[in-house]
């Protein structure tokens with residue numbers, strides 16, 4: 001099976017469509033949460049993903065839009081965008097987001113938004129946090145989003161050695177080595193934060209046992225214009241150019 005693995009679309013339909021066009025053929029989408037929040041197209045993104053065979057878990061911004069999290073836990077700009085998203089959500093989109101689980105186990109993979117230890121909130125940014133989190137799941141591979149940074153963390157079980165894998169990878173990462181376990185992040189579709197404004201996504205091939213991270217340009221100005229039209233915070237508009 002060939003899966004399109006995406007995360008943190010953040011209601012950015014132009015970026016989501018660019019990824020769908022760039023990804024080639026795939027059997028299903030695995031989405032790691034934060035379908036909405038920040039961007040101008042929450043209902044459209046919820047509708048788009050449902051055109052495909054897919055799994056989707058809940059992220060912190062999805063919960064915020066549903067009123068399941070206190071908006072005071074977010075910074076000012078995120079709070080404004082979340083309050084706007086909450087007002088915009090159609091009953092259909094709301095029901096869809098309400099039904100998302102916080103974790104899904106599928107064959108050799110665990111899907112969560114933040115981390116296996118704390119699926120909604122924890123950011124896995126460094127090796128120390130990755131090392132702790134390897135104790136909190138059983139599967140060979142955990143797929144995470146939330147940081148908006150494409151990266152891999154690996155533990156070599158024989159050597160008890162931990163290391164990071166930062167894309168671009170010279171060739172696809174090989175999965176399926178029983179001596180290795182991994183935490184893999186495909187980066188963010190709709191609001192990258194690694195200094196590269198292009199949308200980020202991954203292709204997981206469970207037959208070839210490979211993981212590839214891709215970047216694709218999208219019309220950032222289309223999303224920015226729609227955000228301006230809705231009066232969304234200036235800083236959230238500007239950061240899309242910067243990829244930060």
Ligand code: ZN
Pocket residue numbers: 008010034059061146148
């Ligand atoms: Zn996010």
